[in-house]
Amino acid sequence: xxxxxxxxxxxxxxxxxxxxxxxxxxxxxxxxxxxxxxxxxxxxxxxxxxxxxxxxxxxxxxxxxxxxxxxxxxxxxxxxxxxxxxxxxxxxxxxxxxxxxxxxxxxxxxxxxxxxxxxxxxxxxxxxxxxxxxxxxxxxxxxxxxxxxxxxxxxxxxxxxxxxxxxxxxxxxx
Amino acid sequence: xxxxxxxxxxxxxxxxxxxxxxxxxxxxxxxxxxxxxxxxxxxxxxxxxxxxxxxxxxxxxxxxxxxxxxxxxxxxxxxxxxxxxxxxxxxxxxxxxxxxxxxxxxxxxxxxxxxxxxxxxxxxxxxxxxxxxxxxxxxxxxxxxxxxxxxxxxxxxxxxxxxxxxxxxxxxxxxxxxxxxxxxxxxxxxxxxxxxxxxxxxxxxxxxxxxxxxxxxxxxxxxxxxxxxxxxxxxxxxxxxxxxxxxxxxxxxxxxxxxxx
Numbered sequence: 001x002x003x004x005x006x007x008x009x010x011x012x013x014x015x016x017x018x019x020x021x022x023x024x025x026x027x028x029x030x031x032x033x034x035x036x037x038x039x040x041x042x043x044x045x046x047x048x049x050x051x052x053x054x055x056x057x058x059x060x061x062x063x064x065x066x067x068x069x070x071x072x073x074x075x076x077x078x079x080x081x082x083x084x085x086x087x088x089x090x091x092x093x094x095x096x097x098x099x100x101x102x103x104x105x106x107x108x109x110x111x112x113x114x115x116x117x118x119x120x121x122x123x124x125x126x127x128x129x130x131x132x133x134x135x136x137x138x139x140x141x142x143x144x145x146x147x148x149x150x151x152x153x154x155x156x157x158x159x160x161x162x163x164x165x166x167x168x169x170x171x172x173x174x
Numbered sequence: 175x176x177x178x179x180x181x182x183x184x185x186x187x188x189x190x191x192x193x194x195x196x197x198x199x200x201x202x203x204x205x206x207x208x209x210x211x212x213x214x215x216x217x218x219x220x221x222x223x224x225x226x227x228x229x230x231x232x233x234x235x236x237x238x239x240x241x242x243x244x245x246x247x248x249x250x251x252x253x254x255x256x257x258x259x260x261x262x263x264x265x266x267x268x269x270x271x272x273x274x275x276x277x278x279x280x281x282x283x284x285x286x287x288x289x290x291x292x293x294x295x296x297x298x299x300x301x302x303x304x305x306x307x308x309x310x311x312x313x314x315x316x317x318x319x320x321x322x323x324x325x326x327x328x329x330x331x332x333x334x335x336x337x338x339x340x341x342x343x344x345x346x347x348x349x350x351x352x353x354x355x356x357x358x359x360x361x362x363x364x365x366x367x368x369x370x371x372x373x374x375x376x377x378x379x380x381x382x383x384x385x386x387x388x389x390x391x392x393x394x395x396x397x398x399x400x401x402x403x404x405x406x407x408x409x410x411x412x413x414x415x416x417x418x419x420x421x422x423x424x425x426x427x428x429x430x431x432x433x434x435x
Contacts, residue, residue: 021268023296055296067293088340088370090298091393092219092421093176111177111421113219113251115273117298117340133176155251155273157217158424 005034014172016043019154020055024066024080024118027055037073044075049145049171054116057141057148066118076143078122086133089114095129095139095151103147103167104129104140110159112151114139120148145171177421178387179220181372182213182408183398186225186239186256193399194226195351197305197318203402210243213401214250216408217424221250222276222343222396224303228257229279230319235267244271255303259283261290268295276343278303281330282317292338301372302330302339305347308359316347326365334369341393346375351399353378361389372396380414387418 001017002009010016018040020027031037044050052060061072064080072080083089097108107129114131120138129140131150141148147167153160184206185194191209192200203209206223213221223243225236235257243252248271255276258264264275264287275295280288281302292300304326305316314323315330333339344364349355355376364371370393373386378400386395401407412423 021273021295021299023293026294066296086370087337088298089176090340090370091176091179114176115251115298117296117337131176152251152273155249157249160249 005036007035007039010039010043015049015051015168016040018050018052018056018059020053020059022055024055024058024064024072025068025070027059028070028072031059031073040073041075044073044146047145049174050075050147051167051171052146052148053154054150054152057150058116058118058120060141060146060148061120061122064118075146076120076122076126076141076148078120078126078141080118081121082118083116083133083137088117089119089131089133089137090116092156093131093133093139093151095131096136097129097140099128101128101142103142103170104163106166107159107163110163112139112153112156112159112163114151116150120150145174147171175419177219178392178419179372179394180218180383180408180411180415180420181220181222181253181374181394181396182216182218182401183222183224183374183396184209184213185398186223186236187227189239193351193402197316197347197350199351206239207242207246209402210248210252211246213408214246214248216406217412217421218250218401218408219394219421220253220274221248222253222255224276225254225256229259233257234259235263235270237266237270240267240270240272253301255301258291260287261294264291265294268299274299274301276301276303278305279319281333282319285329285333288333289338297337298340300339301341301343302333303343303345304330305345306360307346307348308357308363313360313363313365318347331366334366341370341372343372343374343396346373349376350374352376354382356382356386358385361386361392364391367391370394374398380411383411383415384418387415387420
């Protein structure tokens with residue numbers, strides 16, 4: 001794994017991973033400052049696999065209402081809206097696959113670590129898995145090779161490691 | 175369904191992990207990395223590392239410790255507290271490997287900085303730590319740097335009510351380190367309802383944990399000293415708490431040996 005904002009480095013990897021802890025407007029500003037908004041949109045058009053994690057997943061959407069309205073990467077149609085009641089989704093929750101997808105089927109029913117107060121809201125066709133809190137929250141979204149994970153697989157111990165291994169090996173060898 | 179959490183706490187003083195008793199007596203346990211690595215291996219739901227001498231000494235967060243912990247490749251969410259004096263300190267702590275922050279002194283010193291942290295990192299990353307005691311009638315809030323107690327300020331309660339912080343760490347500081355010590359009145363009589371609370375301090379047995387986990391405003395229970403007395407303590411507690419809304423215990427042999435001893 002390589003951590004970089006340098007496009008020459010990013011051009012060499014099999015999968016682009018967009019992590020994120022923070023607020024939406026400052027994250028989008030940081031991507032703009034590094035010239036990565038157009039870069040990621042170009043890579044998506046070329047069908048390169050992109051995985052967004054937590055805030056990184058939300059950045060894939062068209063826009064967010066966090067703090068103020070901010071346009072996102074617009075790689076998966078939909079908007080990011082606040083959770084209402086309860087206002088937080090913090091801790092370990094199971095995911096429930098609502099579409100057949102070999103990348104996520106093996107993880108159906110497993111618990112992963114969530115830590116967010118905003119959620120994706122968009123067409124059902126892009127929602128692969130949901131988690132209940134108590135109403136359904138999209139926990140995995142997908143449009144082709146663009147994948148968003150609302151939870152943190154890298155902080156979800158054995159279940160997270162198994163999920164990452166499955167999706168990375170399948171995407172890298174697709 | 176969202177599970178409630180069992181948080182493993184590592185308290186650090188003078189660079190060493192310590193057992194802490196009532197905020198006044200400390201016994202060394204060893205390298206913080208060893209304890210954190212154990213909690214990660216045992217499947218704690220979150221790990222809280224609190225460095226208790228940073229704010230007292232006026233120093234910044236222990237970034238070196240965070241970087242050493244980062245090198246362990248933890249697979250458990252890490253909460254850090256200690257010496258966070260500004261938005262920049264908090265952002266750097268996150269960049270150094272913390273997933274969430276817990277603030278205590280900052281609640282006395284600079285509420286604007288707490289708001290700034292929330293705006294920059296998202297409220298889900300910010301926890302307010304309140305060392306509390308029960309005087310038989312109401313809850314009192316300790317400023318541990320001066321040893322003085324008062325009512326929880328309206329401004330601090332407002333941070334939780336308005337969603338500037340996502341959870342409150344309720345610390346029973348008087349009973350910290352005492353077997354079965356946690357005073358449940360701190361939860362039952364907490365001045366706000368509907369704010370998720372993490373109970374910590376003197377939580378040692380599974381019956382007491384089960385009672386706390388059944389309280390609607392409890393999102394997590396945290397234990398420190400009592401996880402240090404036996405191997406696989408997290409799994410053992412979780413097995414004793416079957417039927418509670420916790421993630422199941424798991425055993426994973428990830429480390430052939432501890433990596434840095």
